[in-house]
Every structure is written in structure tokens, then in C-alpha cells.
Amino acid sequence: MTTQQLTEQIQKKQSFLCIGLDVDLNKIPPHLLQEEDPIFAFNKAIIDATHHVCVAYKPNTAFYEAYGLKGWQALEKTINYLNEKHPDIFTIADAKRGDIGNTSSMYAKAFFEDLAFDSVTVAPYMGKDSVEPFLAFKNKHTILLALTSNQGAFDFQTKQVEGKELYKQVLETSKTWENSENLMYVVGATKAEYFAEIRKIIPNSFLLVPGVGAQGGNLQDVCKYGMADNVGLLINSSRGIIYASNQADFAEAAAQKAQDMQLEMASILKHAD
Numbered sequence: 001m002t003t004q005q006l007t008e009q010i011q012k013k014q015s016f017l018c019i020g021l022d023v024d025l026n027k028i029p030p031h032l033l034q035e036e037d038p039i040f041a042f043n044k045a046i047i048d049a050t051h052h053v054c055v056a057y058k059p060n061t062a063f064y065e066a067y068g069l070k071g072w073q074a075l076e077k078t079i080n081y082l083n084e085k086h087p088d089i090f091t092i093a094d095a096k097r098g099d100i101g102n103t104s105s106m107y108a109k110a111f112f113e114d115l116a117f118d119s120v121t122v123a124p125y126m127g128k129d130s131v132e133p134f135l136a137f138k139n140k141h142t143i144l145l146a147l148t149s150n151q152g153a154f155d156f157q158t159k160q161v162e163g164k165e166l167y168k169q170v171l172e173t174s175k176t177w178e179n180s181e182n183l184m185y186v187v188g189a190t191k192a193e194y195f196a197e198i199r200k201i202i203p204n205s206f207l208l209v210p211g212v213g214a215q216g217g218n219l220q221d222v223c224k225y226g227m228a229d230n231v232g233l234l235i236n237s238s239r240g241i242i243y244a245s246n247q248a249d250f251a252e253a254a255a256q257k258a259q260d261m262q263l264e265m266a267s268i269l270k271h272a273d
């Protein structure tokens, strides 16, 4: 999917919501554990109930890898279901990969070719030759960790390197890489006060913004400082939506939470015009 198509979906749905599919078998409704594939059954019900109010889904691969082969198969079924039923929805493999070049190429093939995700999250720490193999894929997007939502972001990302914070070095340097038009960036919602500075460096790049809801980030603040002309934001919520209920009504409860966020986003978009 191109960023132009993503922007069109945002305008059409009046939503820039990304729903995180972080499936924990200890948190899903107990009756689903009797299904042959409880993880996929849960995801399918959530997708069926919420696809009209969001523009992206983000399975974090840790929640699938933790269940071994069955988890990986559930991830494959989930992405195949999304690509078949909802090809207009942007998909993100939150895998935080990155390695020496030939290994990164294999990671890129795994997520872009085999699993056919639109994007994958990548750590910038190993530099240009570890990221460019992902960027080489046309109409696929590499979402680079810039300023993450967790407290540990302050351990390295905000430290000064040659007179500039490391996360700014990541933003500026990555813009010089080949096929950098395929870059997006992760910036945590808990770091709303940094968005204005970030937008000076990357005015129109899409930002994947996790950390609203369970981590305490605020949607209004992120939009105030981070919204671009093309909107340029994908606001992720995982636990706050998918675990709204662990009873038989879990999908309806998730849909209600997602719709509440979509309505708030529609109002923000209206006032931004």
C-alpha cells in the first residue's frame, strides 16, 4: 500500500486508528480456548467488529512467537485474513528487527514477501546497511524506532551525540538512506512534548504512535503537536481496545472502544481543516 492510499483511507474513514493485536491467552475470553486456534478466533472476531473504524492493524510478533509454531500459524492466518477481506487496511508487523545486511534481507523477505505485511518495525541501532535491505521493497514501509514510549527511551535516545539528541540523529541520518521515502517512524504518545521538534525534521513522514490508553499517552496532545498536512499519524491502541471485556461480549466491547477513539479522531480532523 502507498502512503497516498493510506491517507485516502484516513480521510474516508475519518480515522487514523491502528488496533494492536497483542493476543495473550491469559486475557482472552475463556470460551475461546476451546477453539482449534484460539488466537486466530480472537483476532477474527476483533477484526470483524472493528475494521470499519480503523485504518491499520498491528500484531506485535512477540505475542505470536511466544506460542511457538501455533502462534506463528495464527499470525499467518491473521495477515492472510486481513489481506483477503480488508486489502485497504494497512498492516504492521511489530517485530523490531534489524541485523547485518544479508540477515536483514531475510527478515524483509519474511515479513514483506512470505507474510505480505505492508510494513515492519525496525531498530536503527545497527545503521544504514541494516535498514536499507528493508527499504528496497517497493510500496512496503520500514517503521524505524525513533523515540519510543517506554521510560528506557531516556537511557539512550535522548542523550546528546555530537551536540544533538540521538533520536534526532536517527531521524536526520535515516533521511539520507537509499529509498528513504519508504520510511515511517515510531514515536511514543507518552512523549507528546517532543513532536513539534520531530516535525521540524520530518514534516510529512508517517508516525506510528503507540502508548495511548494503557501507557497513559494523550491523543489530543499528540495531534496538537504531531499532526501533518497529510495527517501523518497512526495512533495505536492494543490492550485498551482488545481487552475491553473478557466475556462473551468482548468483540462488541472492543468495537465500542475503537469507535469512541474514531469519533474523537473525526472531531480532531474536522477542527484541523
Ligand SMILES: O=c1ccn([C@@H]2O[C@H](COP(=O)(O)O)[C@@H](O)[C@H]2O)c(=O)[nH]1
Pocket (backbone or CB within 6 Å): 020, 022, 060, 094, 147, 148, 149, 150, 186, 187, 188, 210, 211, 212, 213, 214, 215, 236, 237, 238, 239, 240
Ligand atoms: O515505543 C513503543 C514501540 C512499540 N510499542 C508496542 O505498541 C503496543 C502498545 O500496546 P498498548 O497495550 O496499547 O500499550 C505494544 O505492542 C508495544 O510493544 C510500544 O508500546 N512502544
